[in-house]
Amino acid sequence: MTSNSTKIAIIGAGRGGTALLDLLHQIPDVDIVGIADKDPTAPGLQRAKELHVPVEEQVHDLIRNHGVNLIMDVTGDPSMAPFIQAMKRPGAEVLSGATTRLLWKLVQHQSKLEAELFQADKLAGLGSFAAGIAHDINNPLQLILGLAENLTDEQDLAVVHDQARDITEAVKRTSAICRDLTRYARRNGTGEDVMVNLNTKLDEALRIARYAVTLQDVTVVKRYAEDASVLGNPDELLHVFINLITNAVQAIQTRGTLTLQTTVSPDGHVSASVSDTGCGIPKEAFSKIFEPLYTTKPPGKGTGLGLYNVLSVISKMEGHICVESDVGVGTTFRIEFPQVQPTTSCAPL
Amino acid sequence: MGEFKSGFFMSETACNGRVLVVDDEPDIRKVVRMTLQKAGYEVIEAENGEKAIEAINTGENRLLLDVLICDIRMPKINGVEAIAYFQQEWPRVPIIVLTGFPDTDMATSFLRSGVVDYLVKPVEGEKLRTAVARAMEQRELAQL
Numbered sequence: 377m378t379s380n381s382t383k384i385a386i387i388g389a390g391r392g393g394t395a396l397l398d399l400l401h402q403i404p405d406v407d408i409v410g411i412a413d414k415d416p417t418a419p420g421l422q423r424a425k426e427l428h429v430p431v432e433e434q435v436h437d438l439i440r441n442h443g444v445n446l447i448m449d450v451t452g453d454p455s456m457a458p459f460i461q462a463m464k465r466p467g468a469e470v471l472s473g474a475t476t477r478l479l480w481k482l483v484q485h486q487s488k489l490e491a492e493l494f495q496a497d498k499l500a501g502l503g504s505f506a507a508g509i510a511h512d513i514n515n516p517l518q519l520i521l522g523l524a525e526n527l528t529d530e531q532d533l534a535v536v537h538d539q540a541r542d543i544t545e546a547v548k549r550t551s552a553i554c555r556d557l558t559r560y561a562r563r564n565g566t567g568e569d570v571m572v573n574l575n576t577k578l579d580e581a582l583r584i585a586r587y588a589v590t591l592q593d594v595t596v597v598k599r600y601a602e603d604a605s606v607l608g609n610p611d612e613l614l615h616v617f618i619n620l621i622t623n624a625v626q627a628i629q630t631r632g633t634l635t636l637q638t639t640v641s642p643d644g645h646v647s648a649s650v651s652d653t654g655c656g657i658p659k660e661a662f663s664k665i666f667e668p669l670y671t672t673k674p675p676g677k678g679t680g681l682g683l684y685n686v687l688s689v690i691s692k693m694e695g696h697i698c699v700e701s702d703v704g705v706g707t708t709f710r711i712e713f714p715q716v717q718p719t720t721s722c723a724p725l
Numbered sequence: 726m727g728e729f730k731s732g733f734f735m736s737e738t739a740c741n742g743r744v745l746v747v748d749d750e751p752d753i754r755k756v757v758r759m760t761l762q763k764a765g766y767e768v769i770e771a772e773n774g775e776k777a778i779e780a781i782n783t784g785e786n787r788l789l790l791d792v793l794i795c796d797i798r799m800p801k802i803n804g805v806e807a808i809a810y811f812q813q814e815w816p817r818v819p820i821i822v823l824t825g826f827p828d829t830d831m832a833t834s835f836l837r838s839g840v841v842d843y844l845v846k847p848v849e850g851e852k853l854r855t856a857v858a859r860a861m862e863q864r865e866l867a868q869l
Binding site for chain 2: 511512513515516518519520522523593
């Protein structure tokens with residue numbers, strides 16, 4: 377952390393404190409010195425432990441902390457402001473009362489906007505699936521229709537049995553499409569993070585990305601490490617991988633190779649990467665690719681929200697994304713996930 | 726008399742025409758073959774544009790191909806490229822597009838370019854047979 381960073385103490389670990397914690401810990405120049413609440417069961421304290429943010433048992437200890445230059449009071453308790461003013465070190469600024477309420481509203485607004493952008497990107501993606509879905513539904517339908525027509529006058533019982541079985545299989549294949557798509561389109565629940573197997577998720581993403589981009593001239597290579605699992609939201613990770621795979625295939629203009637890889641290092645760090653042998657990203661575009669609404673795709677092909685959403689999901693998980701690219705050679709997006717906390721360990725208090 | 730009649734039917738069914746079906750899905754080729762064989766057509770198959778071009782340049786196909794049925798979304802050489810090749814190299818072979826994706830713009834541009842029919846899967850057997858019969862008529866007219 378640089379010496380210029382803002383060193384913040386959060387007083388209050390209710391809903392407001394938790395939201396503030398989630399937002400602030402993603403910002404690189406912000407250092408959360410600690411969080412405290414009179415109520416030891418406040419939800420923000422548990423969240424702080426998950427995020428390795430120190431939890432101070434005594435509120436006044438945190439207020440007096442030498443390193444703090446901004447105290448944010450999100451307790452909603454009117455008696456707290458004068459208490460903080462009396463206890464704080466000179467030079468530490470205080471945000472409380474109406475100011476923190478406004479901040480809380482901004483945070484809520486921001487998270488709502490992000491959820492909307494995420495959903496907007498997914499729904500725009502569905503539009504681009506139309507050709508692929510039509511292909512994948514109409515082909516089995518052609519088989520079903522042809523076989524059913526034949527069955528009306530087929531005399532050979534063995535053939536009747538074979539074709540009835542083919543029809544059943546074709547129906548199953550078609551219904552799998554609906555299952556994939558409803559899973560893709562649903563809004564992310566606010567449910568708990570769960571252990572997500574990245575290999576399975578990458579496979580599922582590849583299946584769905586096929587609707588948007590044609591993989592017929594693309595060689596797919598999978599290099600999966602065993603047990604590559606991370607703690608996260610399965611729907612968000614699915615969307616992250618669909619975005620990366622779609623981009624990779626679109627970057628391959630004629631023929632090429634798409635490589636999906638997961639690794640687990642001996643110290644338990646998990647990574648997932650999507651590589652292509654496509655057109656590459658020019659140097660001057662590097663700084664812009666994660667910006668919202670930035671796209672190099674033709675109108676109707678990209679919303680410019682894909683990588684922005686990828687980055688916001690991964691930052692929320694406290695992961696990192698590395699991009700390596702050479703024009704004319706290809707691109708690799710590698711996501712490094714944070715180590716999964718063993719349940720017994722605690723952040724230092 | 727009986728023998729003559731059955732022989733007549735045999736030769737009639739064997740001579741209705743030779744159709745090349747180009748589709749990457751083996752299931753589709755199988756069901757199109759089944760449908761057309763019932764009307765006495767001989768069906769040859771190719772899994773993509775590249776194989777179709779190979780097939781038409783091999784042996785007796787060169788002379789005896791009557792109708793081409795072609796999918797659009799395929800690997801290697803796709804339907805659009807394959808059809809352009811066939812239209813240039815084999816202008817007398819009528820082409821029927823059989824695709825899983827109903828796209829009005831694409832249909833219009835194909836029909837303008839001389840493709841005789843644009844069928845969207847799933848297509849009923851009778852409709853497919855009628856389309857092939859109509860294409861055969863065109864083929865015969867072209868040979869006059």
